[in-house]
Amino acid sequence: xxxxxxxxxxxxxxxxxxxxxxxxxxxxxxxxxxxxxxxxxxxxxxxxxxxxxxxxxxxxxxxxxxxxxxxxxxxxxxxxxxxxxxxxxxxxxxxxxxxxxxxxxxxxxxxxxxxxxxxxxxxxxxxxxxxxxxxxxxxxxxxxxxxxxxxxxxxxxxxxxxxxxxxxxxxxxxxxxxxxxxxxxxxxxxxxxxxxxxxxxxxxxxxxxxxxxxxxxxxxxxxxxxxxxxxxxxxxxxxxxxxxxxxxxxxxxxxxxxxxxxxxxxxxxxxxxxxxxxxxxxxxxxxxxxxxxxxxxxxxxxxxxxxxxxxxxxxxxxxxxxxxxxxxxxxxxxxxxxxxxxxxxxxxxx
Amino acid sequence: xxxxxxxxxxxxxxxxxxxxxxxxxxxxxxxxxxxxxxxxxxxxxxxxxxxxxxxxxxxxxxxxxxxxxxxxxxxxxxxxxxxxxxxxxxxxxxxxxxxxxxxxxxxxxxxxxxxxxxxxxxxxxxxxxxxxxxxxxxxxxxxxxxxxxxxxxxxxxxxxxxxxxxxxxxxxxxxxxxxxxxxxxxxxxxxxxxxxxxxxxxxxxxxxxxxxxxxxxxxxxxxxxxxxxxxxxxxxxxxxxxxxxxxxxxxxxxxxxxxxxxxxxxxxxxxxxxxxxxxxxxxxxxxxxxxxxxxxxxxxxxxxxxxxxxxxxxxxxxxxxxxxxxxxxxxxxxxxxxxxxxxxxxxxxx
DNA sequence: CGAGGTAGTGCAATCGATTGCATGATTTAC
DNA sequence: GTAAATCATGCAATCGATTGCACTACCTCG
Numbered sequence: 001x002x003x004x005x006x007x008x009x010x011x012x013x014x015x016x017x018x019x020x021x022x023x024x025x026x027x028x029x030x031x032x033x034x035x036x037x038x039x040x041x042x043x044x045x046x047x048x049x050x051x052x053x054x055x056x057x058x059x060x061x062x063x064x065x066x067x068x069x070x071x072x073x074x075x076x077x078x079x080x081x082x083x084x085x086x087x088x089x090x091x092x093x094x095x096x097x098x099x100x101x102x103x104x105x106x107x108x109x110x111x112x113x114x115x116x117x118x119x120x121x122x123x124x125x126x127x128x129x130x131x132x133x134x135x136x137x138x139x140x141x142x143x144x145x146x147x148x149x150x151x152x153x154x155x156x157x158x159x160x161x162x163x164x165x166x167x168x169x170x171x172x173x174x175x176x177x178x179x180x181x182x183x184x185x186x187x188x189x190x191x192x193x194x195x196x197x198x199x200x201x202x203x204x205x206x207x208x209x210x211x212x213x214x215x216x217x218x219x220x221x222x223x224x225x226x227x228x229x230x231x232x233x234x235x236x237x238x239x240x241x242x243x244x245x246x247x248x249x250x251x252x253x254x255x256x257x258x259x260x261x262x263x264x265x266x267x268x269x270x271x272x273x274x275x276x277x278x279x280x281x282x283x284x285x286x287x288x289x290x291x292x293x294x295x296x297x298x299x300x301x302x303x304x305x306x307x308x309x310x311x312x313x314x315x316x317x318x319x320x321x322x323x324x325x326x327x328x329x330x331x332x333x334x335x336x337x338x339x340x341x342x343x344x345x346x347x348x349x350x
Numbered sequence: 351x352x353x354x355x356x357x358x359x360x361x362x363x364x365x366x367x368x369x370x371x372x373x374x375x376x377x378x379x380x381x382x383x384x385x386x387x388x389x390x391x392x393x394x395x396x397x398x399x400x401x402x403x404x405x406x407x408x409x410x411x412x413x414x415x416x417x418x419x420x421x422x423x424x425x426x427x428x429x430x431x432x433x434x435x436x437x438x439x440x441x442x443x444x445x446x447x448x449x450x451x452x453x454x455x456x457x458x459x460x461x462x463x464x465x466x467x468x469x470x471x472x473x474x475x476x477x478x479x480x481x482x483x484x485x486x487x488x489x490x491x492x493x494x495x496x497x498x499x500x501x502x503x504x505x506x507x508x509x510x511x512x513x514x515x516x517x518x519x520x521x522x523x524x525x526x527x528x529x530x531x532x533x534x535x536x537x538x539x540x541x542x543x544x545x546x547x548x549x550x551x552x553x554x555x556x557x558x559x560x561x562x563x564x565x566x567x568x569x570x571x572x573x574x575x576x577x578x579x580x581x582x583x584x585x586x587x588x589x590x591x592x593x594x595x596x597x598x599x600x601x602x603x604x605x606x607x608x609x610x611x612x613x614x615x616x617x618x619x620x621x622x623x624x625x626x627x628x629x630x631x632x633x634x635x636x637x638x639x640x641x642x643x644x645x646x647x648x649x650x651x652x653x654x655x656x657x658x659x660x661x662x663x664x665x666x667x668x669x670x671x672x673x674x675x676x677x678x679x680x681x682x683x684x685x686x687x688x689x690x691x692x693x694x695x696x697x698x699x700x
Numbered sequence: 701c702g703a704g705g706t707a708g709t710g711c712a713a714t715c716g717a718t719t720g721c722a723t724g725a726t727t728t729a730c
Numbered sequence: 731g732t733a734a735a736t737c738a739t740g741c742a743a744t745c746g747a748t749t750g751c752a753c754t755a756c757c758t759c760g
Binding site for chain 2: 060061062063064065067068073074075082083084086089090092093096103105106107108109110123124125126127128129265291292295296297
């Protein structure tokens with residue numbers, strides 16, 4: 001016999017072969033007796049005996065071996081930009097709430113919004129034979145994941161969509177969110193409303209900006225292009241930078257509608273540094289309603305998206321893909337409803 | 351040939367066999383040429399040719415197959431109570447920063463502090479053949495993980511330790527943290543200092559309570575047992591409940607040293623509800639310095655622990671275990687230094 | 701120039717589970 | 731009562747990579 005080079009062979013695992021020896025049947029019979037689907041092809045008495053033996057020996061199926069044969073690992077990959085961004089943990093729990101009860105585990109990777117990293121991590125996932133991928137960090141143009149999906153790997157994108165592809169996606173009703181928020185500001189009397197837009201290479205940033213322009217039009221005024229500044233990242237630092245840019249542009253404004261909460265937080269901080277009060281002098285709004293927002297002063301008026309729900313929805317679609325439905329059977333677009341959350345960062349126009 | 355029952359065989363993967371056929375050598379030679387260690391046993395010219403072929407065919411090793419043979423999956427399991435607790439994401443990034451560059455991926459699971467779930471998830475991880483586990487959700491007494499470690503599975507615990515076992519652990523200097531905090535409160539003139547202790551089935555809760563008693567003694571006063579209330583969970587709700595209990599006990603106090611930030615946040619909220627001002631009337635302190643604390647009013651005085659650093663430290667120890675060092679070679683205990691962070695929730699004794 | 705090395709490859713077993721087909725036993729049908 | 735159908739189980743190939751050992755050159759040295 002060849003030498004054993006395994007790592008920790010202390011108590012070697014119980015295998016089908018052990019159960020077969022114990023019960024005096026062939027390993028294939030054991031395999032069938034333990035498979036809920038194949039079980040009916042086995043005499044009931046024998047199946048019971050095998051299951052009892054499996055139980056008493058403490059058998060646990062080796063998913064690695066099964067995975068090699070069947071090409072299913074019961075593991076999915078989840079790609080997000082950065083787990084320390086508080087918006088993502090609830091999403092992950094939403095995904096888990098659907099997948100875990102069905103026996104799936106997930107490998108979570110952080111792309112840090114770097115394309116190289118994303119490509120490398122995609123390989124990391126494929127090398128491990130994940131059955132599918134939920135991708136919450138795609139760019140509007142993202143050839144690597146599009147290629148993977150083309151090859152037949154089940155993929156669903158979350159929060160963002162990749163254009164010119166038939167990858168199913170779950171997003172929020174950005175249009176309604178921006179529109180309702182703009183209306184809210186109008187009702188408070190604001191007319192000169194600035195927009196700090198998100199990165200335009202992300203569908204979220206692009207959709208929200210488009211929605212802003214459209215909403216302004218719908219409300220009877222063209223969007224003032226000079227009052228739109230575009231951030232390069234969705235973070236506080238960029239929020240602050242964009243607000244400074246607005247201030248030094250010389251334009252006047254009494255409200256700033258930001259493409260997400262972190263931009264809004266940065267903007268408020270920049271206002272504070274200049275002694276400008278939010279909301280008394282300038283109203284600021286966010287998008288996402290990330291956790292803890294109600295503990296931070298001023299409490300931010302924002303658009304609540306379904307975080308847990310988005311995770312669930314994406315997982316459910318992925319499941320259908322995993323169960324053999326093709327991208328044609330599954331609806332490409334899922335838009336989740338939003339809800340306006342009015343707190344303290346918006347006030348009547350001074 | 352048997353029927354192929356694989357799932358998405360669209361573009362079937364390139365295997366060693368394909369490269370072997372392409373280059374006219376045996377698959378074992380290909381395997382060796384692609385293995386950095388075995389490579390030297392191969393003629394340089396042949397190795398180069400094989401590598402070139404692998405490259406041009408777009409070969410990606412199948413880790414499932416390799417894992418079956420070698421019993422190494424290059425995947426580790428990470429168990430935490432709940433990813434939506436903001437303390438954990440930085441820890442995970444710390445772990446990742448060490449393991450990911452070495453080719454490891456991690457499967458993260460949330461135990462929700464439920465024992466059944468923990469046991470089930472432990473099986474989920476073992477079934478997938480993880481090479482080791484970083485466990486940040488252990489109880490002081492935790493037979494299931496102790497058993498796994500006994501069986502030879504590399505395990506490191508993080509933030510908490512399991513007693514009566516030789517599982518290496520990485521924790522914070524709870525003693526120093528509590529002691530420095532108590533001294534800080536004393537220096538502000540407080541003498542009647544309450545303690546909201548954490549769950550005593552977690553080493554963190556137990557160590558911090560013990561440290562509180564010891565520190566009180568060291569500072570020349572016995573801990574007033576009536577001023578100690580124990581929470582059943584580390585969360586805001588319990589913080590509020592414990593504070594109420596303190597208030598209705600009839601004891602007087604001017605400061606509350608809490609076993610972690612969430613308890614402190616809950617305590618402050620409960621004070622606020624009763625119209626008691628923190629810090630003017632009662633000082634409150636936390637432990638951990640979780641993210642966003644500086645955005646929440648009043649800014650919480652707390653003990654900063656190394657979150658990212660703890661993840662890194664645990665990962666480094668796990669690595670040594672993975673590389674064959676036994677629990678005897680590795681230091682069982684790693685205590686990371688803490689730092690007092692004085693903000694606005696503590697003030698001189700009124 | 702032949703014995704003893706050594707280096708480079710090939711061979712084949714192996715990891716553990718799955719599954720199409722073969723086989724033998726039993727039942728059903730006529 | 732025998733042919734045919736049905737059922738339960740065994741057999742063996744397979745997934746893709748790894749690796750101990752065998753084998754064949756060629757090399758070195760005396």
